[in-house]
Amino acid sequence: MTDNAKTVARLLSTAVFMFAFGFLLVPLYDVLCAVTGFNGKTAGQYVPEKTTEIDKDRWVTVQFITNNNAGMPFEFRPKQRSMRVHPGEINTTEFYIRNPVARTITAQAVPSVSPFHAAAYLHKTECFCFEQQQLVEGEALDMPLRFIVDSELPADVTTLTLSYTLFNISQEALAVAR
Secondary structure, three states, X not given: OOHHHHHHHHHHHHHXXXXXXXXXXXXXXXXXXXHHOHHHOOOOOOOOOOOOOOOOOOOEEEEEEEEEOOOOOOEEEEOOOEEEEOOOOEEEEEEEEEOOOOOOEEEEEEEEEEOHHHHHHEEEEEEHHHOOEXXXXXXXXXXXXXXXXXXXXXXXXXXXXXXXXXXXXXXXXXXHHO
16 A cells, blocks of 8 residues: 555545544533533433422522523523522422514523532423423513422532523524524
């Protein structure tokens, strides 16, 4: 095999490896997040297996932050910016969403928790993030969130921040993104 042929073979193998790595990056990242809690990804809907004991001697502050992804025109905000809760207690709050534009838009909220290692201790029993939200022109909703801060939350964590980013997942928005 000539030197040129070896170089071409190496370059082709590198290109194939880079393509395969790029293709596998998202599933590998999802696995990493699931195993480590990295990036504050939260699990799906939580169903309590048993009644948990409420720690009345401890307070945890839960902050709520909302963001719209680029090009998302909705008004989106928490009705409360923060809550003080007891670990083990079921808590309820609401988020406001409104579509101010002259067309129907479908949205999806994606949650994140920080500090990221505490994401496993914030359990949502009901959340608007579990479903897509389709709003017609001018429509507004109050969307509930029910959650429990696990009583096993490490003692050094006194504040959790639950952040939602709202994405436009309407067909026309997805077509533009492609």
